[in-house]
Amino acid sequence: MGKLFLFFGMALFVTMSYCQVGIGTTTPSPAAMLEVSSTSDGGLTYRGFMPPRVPDVAARNLINPSFSDAGLLIYLSSSGCLQFWTGLIWENIKCATDISTPPTLLGTQNFEIVPVIPELPVTGINTSNYFIDSGPFPEGLPNYNSEVRGYGINSGTTELTFGPLDASLFSFLIIRFHLASFSKSSNQGADSNDSVILSVSNNGVNYIEEIKILGYNNSRWGFNNNNLAIANSSGSGNPTIVQSTGNFDSGIGKVELKNIPTSANFSFKIHLKNDLNDEIWIIDDVEVLGL
Numbered sequence: 001m002g003k004l005f006l007f008f009g010m011a012l013f014v015t016m017s018y019c020q021v022g023i024g025t026t027t028p029s030p031a032a033m034l035e036v037s038s039t040s041d042g043g044l045t046y047r048g049f050m051p052p053r054v055p056d057v058a059a060r061n062l063i064n065p066s067f068s069d070a071g072l073l074i075y076l077s078s079s080g081c082l083q084f085w086t087g088l089i090w091e092n093i094k095c096a097t098d099i100s101t102p103p104t105l106l107g108t109q110n111f112e113i114v115p116v117i118p119e120l121p122v123t124g125i126n127t128s129n130y131f132i133d134s135g136p137f138p139e140g141l142p143n144y145n146s147e148v149r150g151y152g153i154n155s156g157t158t159e160l161t162f163g164p165l166d167a168s169l170f171s172f173l174i175i176r177f178h179l180a181s182f183s184k185s186s187n188q189g190a191d192s193n194d195s196v197i198l199s200v201s202n203n204g205v206n207y208i209e210e211i212k213i214l215g216y217n218n219s220r221w222g223f224n225n226n227n228l229a230i231a232n233s234s235g236s237g238n239p240t241i242v243q244s245t246g247n248f249d250s251g252i253g254k255v256e257l258k259n260i261p262t263s264a265n266f267s268f269k270i271h272l273k274n275d276l277n278d279e280i281w282i283i284d285d286v287e288v289l290g291l
C-alpha cells in the first residue's frame with residue numbers, strides 16, 4: 001500500500017511524454033529531454049538542482065569514466081568545485097574559492113577640510129604638518145594625492161593614529177595609503193635612515209610594526225609614482241622592509257598591508273621620520289578595507 005502511494009505521489013510531479021521527462025512540470029520544453037522546474041507548487045516554493053556530490057578525489061576516481069562519458073558532471077565536495085569530464089580528465093568549471101567578494105571600504109582619511117565618507121578617524125594631527133603646495137623637488141608635482149592637502153614631516157618625526165574601528169564583522173583588513181618623498185633642494189631626499197613605519201593594534205594599546213619604507217641615496221618622488229610596497233601582516237614584530245632604489249620612477253608611491261587580523265577595537269599608526277630640513281615625507285588618502 002505504501003509503495004502504491006509513493007508511485008501516485010511521484011506521478012504528480014514527474015511527467016513523461018514519449019522520451020521527455022519533466023520534474024515539477026507537466027510541460028517540459030520541447031527542446032529538452034529533461035526539464036527540472038524550480039517550483040512544484042506554482043511558484044511559492046523554489047528549489048535548486050543538485051548535481052551528484054562526490055566527497056573527494058579518491059571517490060571521484062572510482063567513477064572511472066571513459067572517453068564516451070565526456071560531459072559527465074559532478075560537484076567535488078573536498079575542493080568545492082563543480083567539475084566535468086572532458087573525456088580525458090576532470091576539469092573545474094568553477095570553484096567556491098574562485099568567487100571573491102570585493103572589499104568593503106571602512107574609512108578614508110584624505111586630510112582635507114571636508115572628509116570623504118566614511119571618514120577614517122585620525123588623532124595626532126599637527127596643523128603645521130599639512131602640505132598644500134607643490135614640489136619644490138620633484139618640481140611642479142603636488143604635495144597631495146587628493147584635492148589640496150597631504151600630511152607630512154620635514155626634519156623630525158610625526159605619528160598619526162587611525163581608528164579605533166569596530167571591524168569584528170570582517171575576516172581580514174587591508175590598509176592602503178599614498179606616499180611621496182619631496183625635497184627642498186635638487187640634491188636632497190630620503191635616505192636609509194629616513195623611514196615610514198606602519199604598525200597595527202587589535203586593542204589600541206600594543207602596536208606591532210608590519211611594514212617599513214626606507215629612502216635610498218636622497219631619493220625623491222611625487223604622488224604620481226605607482227610603485228607598490230605590499231606586504232602581508234605577519235604579527236611577528238619584524239616589519240617587512242621595502243626600500244626605494246632611486247628617484248622618481250624608482251620611488252614607492254603606494255603602500256599596502258594585507259591579511260590583517262580584525263578586532264572590535266582596531267587601530268593603526270603611521271610614523272614618519274627624517275632628519276634634515278630638506279627631506280620631506282608626505283602621505284595622503286589613508287584607507288582601511290574589510291574582507
Ligand SMILES: [Ca+2]
Pocket residue numbers: 110111112144145146147148149150284285
Ligand atoms: Ca588629500
Ligand SMILES: [Ca+2]
Pocket residue numbers: 188189190191217218276279
Ligand atoms: Ca637625504
Ligand SMILES: [Ca+2]
Pocket residue numbers: 189190191193194274275276279
Ligand atoms: Ca635623512
